[in-house]
Amino acid sequence: MSDPKDRHDSGVAAGNDSSTARSNRAVEPKNPSRRDAIRYLIGGAVAAACPIPASLLAGTPQSATGTPQPGTSSSAGSVAAATTPAKLGSESNEICHRVRDGEQFNFPAPAKEYEIIIVGGGPSGLLTSYKLRDTNFLLLEKEPRFGGNAISEQWKDQWYSTGAAYQMDDPLEALCREIGMPIYRIRSVDAAIVNDKLVPEFWAGGLWKSSYPDAVKKNFDKFFKDMKAMDIEANKEKLDNMSFAELLKPYGPELTAWFDNFGPNNWGARAADTSAYIGADSVNWGGGVEPDRYTWPGGLGRISLALSEHMQKLAPERMHNKATVLQVEQKASKVHVSYIENGEIMTAAAKAVVVACPKFIGKKIVKGLPKAQYEAMDELRYQPYLVVNVCSNQVIYNGSYDTNIPAPSPIVDFNVADWVINRDNKEVNRPAVLTCYVPRPERERSKILHDDYCMQLGEQVVEKVETWFPGAKAKIEEVHIYRRGHPMYVSAPGVMTRVAPEVRKPLGNIFFAHSDTEGGISEYSTGLRAAERVTKEVTAALGKQAARASVAVPAV
Numbered sequence: 282m283s284d285p286k287d288r289h290d291s292g293v294a295a296g297n298d299s300s301t302a303r304s305n306r307a308v309e310p311k312n313p314s315r316r317d318a319i320r321y322l323i324g325g326a327v328a329a330a331c332p333i334p335a336s337l338l339a340g341t342p343q344s345a346t347g348t349p350q351p352g353t354s355s356s357a358g359s360v361a362a363a364t365t366p367a368k369l370g371s372e373s374n375e376i377c378h379r380v381r382d383g384e385q386f387n388f389p390a391p392a393k394e395y396e397i398i399i400v401g402g403g404p405s406g407l408l409t410s411y412k413l414r415d416t417n418f419l420l421l422e423k424e425p426r427f428g429g430n431a432i433s434e435q436w437k438d439q440w441y442s443t444g445a446a447y448q449m450d451d452p453l454e455a456l457c458r459e460i461g462m463p464i465y466r467i468r469s470v471d472a473a474i475v476n477d478k479l480v481p482e483f484w485a486g487g488l489w490k491s492s493y494p495d496a497v498k499k500n501f502d503k504f505f506k507d508m509k510a511m512d513i514e515a516n517k518e519k520l521d522n523m524s525f526a527e528l529l530k531p532y533g534p535e536l537t538a539w540f541d542n543f544g545p546n547n548w549g550a551r552a553a554d555t556s557a558y559i560g561a562d563s564v565n566w567g568g569g570v571e572p573d574r575y576t577w578p579g580g581l582g583r584i585s586l587a588l589s590e591h592m593q594k595l596a597p598e599r600m601h602n603k604a605t606v607l608q609v610e611q612k613a614s615k616v617h618v619s620y621i622e623n624g625e626i627m628t629a630a631a632k633a634v635v636v637a638c639p640k641f642i643g644k645k646i647v648k649g650l651p652k653a654q655y656e657a658m659d660e661l662r663y664q665p666y667l668v669v670n671v672c673s674n675q676v677i678y679n680g681s682y683d684t685n686i687p688a689p690s691p692i693v694d695f696n697v698a699d700w701v702i703n704r705d706n707k708e709v710n711r712p713a714v715l716t717c718y719v720p721r722p723e724r725e726r727s728k729i730l731h732d733d734y735c736m737q738l739g740e741q742v743v744e745k746v747e748t749w750f751p752g753a754k755a756k757i758e759e760v761h762i763y764r765r766g767h768p769m770y771v772s773a774p775g776v777m778t779r780v781a782p783e784v785r786k787p788l789g790n791i792f793f794a795h796s797d798t799e800g801g802i803s804e805y806s807t808g809l810r811a812a813e814r815v816t817k818e819v820t821a822a823l824g825k826q827a828a829r830a831s832v833a834v835p836a837v
């Protein structure tokens with residue numbers, strides 16, 4: 282079960298690498314006095330095991346005064362006192378790493394039986410539970426909170442995102458309306474920062490006013506016209522099996538630099554590692570000019586929150602958090618799911634199981650995967666990501682919802698967290714949050730386990746924000762860094778047309794959801810597509826099984 286590639290990728294083995302830790306420790310903060318004044322909080326990955334030294338904390342922490350963090354669950358989002366480690370809501374990977382490392386568990390016989398068990402309560406698992414709400418289902422989510430990579434947090438009543446930001450998908454919008462969510466349109470064209478200067482409405486004329494040389498502006502323009510003119514769908518197979526960098530070559534290095542940040546922001550890869558289909562298609566949605574884009578203060582985590590509240594009201598006994606699945610195995614006509622909850626290992630049986638966790642975990646917990654399917658799952662890559670929320674006591678920037686920055690900036694993009702409710706608010710003396718996206722290369726996965734590494738990036742973010750918006754630093758009170766090791770699968774060449782179709786093949790009565798089964802881009806809407814597909818597959822299979830069951834009912 283344990284293989285060397287995984288150990289390297291997951292970063293846990295490397296997390297104990299003292300040389301990495303040493304080199305991180307050796308780096309002094311650029312501006313120690315400012316580090317004292319700005320409070321940094323780190324969450325995600327192994328937060329419980331990697332506190333920020335209390336000496337780095339300054340000011341009176343909120344929890345010290347007993348102020349709760351509204352909207353966050355008991356285990357997440359708490360701002361710790363200066364004397365204790367400061368941490369945000371976190372992913373807990375300890376048990377999954379034990380599975381990855383080949384630990385053998387003794388699984389008991391099934392004690393309960395369900396029609397359907399769903400593994401993973403991220404968007405895809407939640408949406409599957411919603412679609413299958415009339416069945417006798419059980420959803421198992423390893424984290425204290427449902428929502429996976431789409432979770433919102435709060436600071437001083439300001440919602441902010443720790444991952445997914447916005448959408449423009451019609452079926453997802455319809456579903457949000459169905460569960461009673463108001464829809465907020467973004468109505469803003471993305472800005473850009475070029476050579477450290479803000480360029481408003483980059484894709485709606487801003488490009489021509491930017492500091493790019495004329496020849497570069499013409500290259501941008503030509504690229505977009507060429508891609509729009511191309512029949513991308515007719516060339517899907519060919520494009521998906523070549524790299525985007527190849528397609529970008531004739532347009533000069535500035536275009537590649539643009540997509541070397543835009544790609545990691547949106548689909549987990551620089552141009553060289555991106556499917557040319559994904560890159561070419563992005564001209565149809567990537568400019569921020571679509572009128573129908575929607576979000577909420579705090580991003581798409583608000584959908585996860587609304588969905589999980591809805592489901593918990595509807596079927597509280599079926600929605601289990603802090604329940605980590607260790608093994609999924611087809612046994613005769615039933616599927617056995619073994620999991621750990623409240624420190625106890627349990628097994629439940631089901632007629633069908635939906636695996637809605639990512640495949641870097643799925644390939645480890647599902648027994649009996651055919652070689653080709655295991656290898657396809659193994660081929661999927663995942664990009665580590667830091668989301669750095671800059672929390673200020675005054676507004677730093679309120680000029681556009683989304684702002685893109687080309688490589689080599691560590692911030693690839695930032696959002697105004699409360700844009701859809703405060704875009705017209707001229708009051709600047711109010712708490713505000715800028716959500717800064719800081720994806721990291723896969724080779725740095727192990728480093729994000731080190732607080733010093735995250736702190737350095739947090740400081741770089743603050744410095745960048747100060748460069749772009751002079752005076753910003755003095756307004757910043759806290760920097761909340763949310764780290765995740767494998768949150769975004771890489772839309773690499775071949776994933777859409779070759780890898781994903783193999784990954785999502787049902788195995789007996791085990792079905793595969795999660796956004797990484799669909800190819801394309803890691804999105805909330807991709808999670809919905811996976812949920813819709815798997816719901817049809819499960820319904821069809823249960824129909825057949827019900828017919829078979831009238832002939833013989835195999836024992837559990």
Ligand SMILES: Cc1cc2nc3c(=O)[nH]c(=O)nc-3n(C[C@H](O)[C@H](O)[C@H](O)COP(=O)(O)OP(=O)(O)OC[C@H]3O[C@@H](n4cnc5c(N)ncnc54)[C@H](O)[C@@H]3O)c2cc1C
Pocket residue numbers: 377400401402403404405406421422423424427428429430431443444445446447448581604605606607637638639642646666668718768769794795796797802803804805806807808
């Ligand atoms: C920084 C960032 C920005 C993004 N921005 C956008 C955006 O603007 N718009 C957009 O649409 N999308 C965006 N996304 C993508 C979006 O967040 C994902 O596509 C979405 O979360 C995928 O949902 P999922 O259910 O497929 O997977 P996940 O979110 O990965 O959820 C999987 C769930 O499975 C659980 N799990 C794993 N292993 C186990 C186990 N053994 N037992 C039980 N549970 C388990 C996990 O804890 C998790 O909750 C962004 C993602 C990131 C990281």
